[in-house]
Amino acid sequence: MIERIAALRAELDNITASDKNAVEELRIKYLGKKGLIPALMADFRNVPAESKKEVGRAVNELKEYAQSRISELKESFDSQDNEVSADLDLTRTATPTPCGTRHPLSLVRNEILEIFGSMGFTIAEGPEIEDDWHVFESLNFPPDHPARDMQDTFFIDRENADVLLRTHTSSVQTRTMEHSQPPIRIVCPGRVYRNEAISARAHCFFHQVEGLYIDKNVSFADLEQVLLGFARRMFGPDTRIRLRPSYFPFTEPSAEMDISCHICGGKGCALCKGTGWVEILGCGMVDPNVLRNCGIDPEVYSGYAFGMGVERIANLKYKVKDLRLFSENDVRFLNEFISAH
Numbered sequence: 001m002i003e004r005i006a007a008l009r010a011e012l013d014n015i016t017a018s019d020k021n022a023v024e025e026l027r028i029k030y031l032g033k034k035g036l037i038p039a040l041m042a043d044f045r046n047v048p049a050e051s052k053k054e055v056g057r058a059v060n061e062l063k064e065y066a067q068s069r070i071s072e073l074k075e076s077f078d079s080q081d082n083e084v085s086a087d088l089d090l091t092r093t094a095t096p097t098p099c100g101t102r103h104p105l106s107l108v109r110n111e112i113l114e115i116f117g118s119m120g121f122t123i124a125e126g127p128e129i130e131d132d133w134h135v136f137e138s139l140n141f142p143p144d145h146p147a148r149d150m151q152d153t154f155f156i157d158r159e160n161a162d163v164l165l166r167t168h169t170s171s172v173q174t175r176t177m178e179h180s181q182p183p184i185r186i187v188c189p190g191r192v193y194r195n196e197a198i199s200a201r202a203h204c205f206f207h208q209v210e211g212l213y214i215d216k217n218v219s220f221a222d223l224e225q226v227l228l229g230f231a232r233r234m235f236g237p238d239t240r241i242r243l244r245p246s247y248f249p250f251t252e253p254s255a256e257m258d259i260s261c262h263i264c265g266g267k268g269c270a271l272c273k274g275t276g277w278v279e280i281l282g283c284g285m286v287d288p289n290v291l292r293n294c295g296i297d298p299e300v301y302s303g304y305a306f307g308m309g310v311e312r313i314a315n316l317k318y319k320v321k322d323l324r325l326f327s328e329n330d331v332r333f334l335n336e337f338i339s340a341h
């Protein structure tokens, strides 16, 4: 018996296998139900009582040895599975991982800010929850102005008409002028709110960029030049502008600015409704009352202001016809702007 054990041990020292199947065959040969080691164990009952202890230990050791040899062989193949196989092509392009894109409104806002930034305007921001003074009164809105009507403005508290969601970013003009003296040259991006029914053409919130320049001897001609520079960089070097007289409580004189239609070049098309012009912003010379309200002497200083809707510019630039797309977060829409980065 002891000799059979020694012979098997010697065999086990030399076992080799060419693949996993061969290992399995060896396992069956030595340790399987009808294998050599179980057969040895079956013969154990014929061992004389005085040798049982010695033979028993030797058989058990043999079994353990066989198990460890076979798992050793098996592991050598398992680790080979993890190694680079010959047909793996490391030069193949990886599957692209989808990454987020900037929202089209952020793209347009950033572009607006960058253009004005290059002309010396710095960025100023203010709160979305505002008071009547900053949104209306300081900006020369008469007490009965329709913009104060519940139809247009979201009041936070029905009882207290003083706290409201700002309806325009012009409130940041007041906030800035109140705590700084000219020269002031700022652009103010931000979200604004109006009590409007949501449709393709109107929304209860949207985004604006306000501009303000206050200094000595600022004239309407300065305003016109800055806006022309902006329009050309935003819509192309051939863009023309036209200023039409308009009314805003906080500017005098006030104007609305059109750009020559960038789709038809001014000949007339569906976008410009055949006129060759599209409106893009409101502007004017800051009303002396506004300067006075903010502690700036209108006898010494003058200035201009302008305000534009970011959605409006984005609509024109990217031909988005439905305003609601900007806030629905449909990734099919958002992904269209990947190349605009």
Ligand code: DAH
Pocket: 167, 168, 169, 170, 210, 211, 248, 251, 281, 282, 283, 284, 305, 306, 307, 308
């Ligand atoms: N606040 C105006 C609006 O919401 C836009 C505007 C017009 C701003 C003329 C200005 C301005 O600063 O001078 O429609």
